[in-house]
Amino acid sequence: MHKIQVEDKEFEIFLDNDIINKRIRLMGIQLNVDYEDKCPLFVGVLNGSFLFMADLIKEVNIPCEITFMRVASYEGTSSSGQVKELIGLPTNIEGRDIIIVEDIVDTGLTLTHILKTIKEKNPASVKVASLLLKPAALKYDIDDLEYIGFEIPNEFVVGYGLDYNGLGRNLIDIYRATEA
Numbered sequence: 141m142h143k144i145q146v147e148d149k150e151f152e153i154f155l156d157n158d159i160i161n162k163r164i165r166l167m168g169i170q171l172n173v174d175y176e177d178k179c180p181l182f183v184g185v186l187n188g189s190f191l192f193m194a195d196l197i198k199e200v201n202i203p204c205e206i207t208f209m210r211v212a213s214y215e216g217t218s219s220s221g222q223v224k225e226l227i228g229l230p231t232n233i234e235g236r237d238i239i240i241v242e243d244i245v246d247t248g249l250t251l252t253h254i255l256k257t258i259k260e261k262n263p264a265s266v267k268v269a270s271l272l273l274k275p276a277a278l279k280y281d282i283d284d285l286e287y288i289g290f291e292i293p294n295e296f297v298v299g300y301g302l303d304y305n306g307l308g309r310n311l312i313d314i315y316r317a318t319e320a
């Protein structure tokens with residue numbers, strides 16, 4: 141089993157880059173079908189979504205626009221319970237079809253906050269594309285989670301944009317912590 145160390149934590153390989161890219165290709169195909177004849181605005185949630193957004197958008201061949209917002213709630217491996225909006229939405233989104241792009245939905249706190257902010261601005265529609273979802277960790281009901289790459293167990297993961305204390309985002313594969 142391929143193991144790595146990030147700061148004080150040991151991780152083992154969980155999803156390799158090949159599997160991630162195959163799944164993203166399928167997600168792109170689904171988006172091309174669902175948004176045919178539309179021009180959606182992809183809203184990436186920084187920092188974690190930057191690699192997923194880059195790879196997903198390469199699979200999208202309909203007209204579309206891309207923007208980013210930045211929020212933060214995690215300290216180490218746990219949610220602080222508060223979502224800080226560090227960079228807000230720069231674009232007028234009234235009447236637009238919005239696709240929020242997240243790397244992971246864990247407790248759902250971040251997404252709940254983002255959905256509320258976005259819906260207040262009267263978009264035509266809002267859906268979420270998240271590479272990862274931890275169903276067992278969800279504490280909020282989220283109806284708009286339309287495109288999920290992988291449902292994963294309630295374990296801390298790192299790599300492919302996801303960090304542990306700011307480290308590990310550059311790993312091309314996704315790893316899981318070997319212990320809590």
Ligand SMILES: O=P(O)(O)OC[C@H]1O[C@H](OP(=O)(O)OP(=O)(O)O)[C@H](O)[C@@H]1O
Pocket residue numbers: 185186187188189211212213214215219242243244245246247248249250251302303
């Ligand atoms: O469902 P939740 O429990 O809210 O967790 C999910 C959020 O946590 C991570 O962001 P983080 O706050 O760590 O910021 P980052 O994207 O800069 O890593 C991740 O990118 C999601 O946005």
Ligand code: HPA
Pocket residue numbers: 214244246295296297298302303304
């Ligand atoms: O498992 C995780 N890993 C990295 N960042 C996260 N943010 C929420 N859950 C996670």
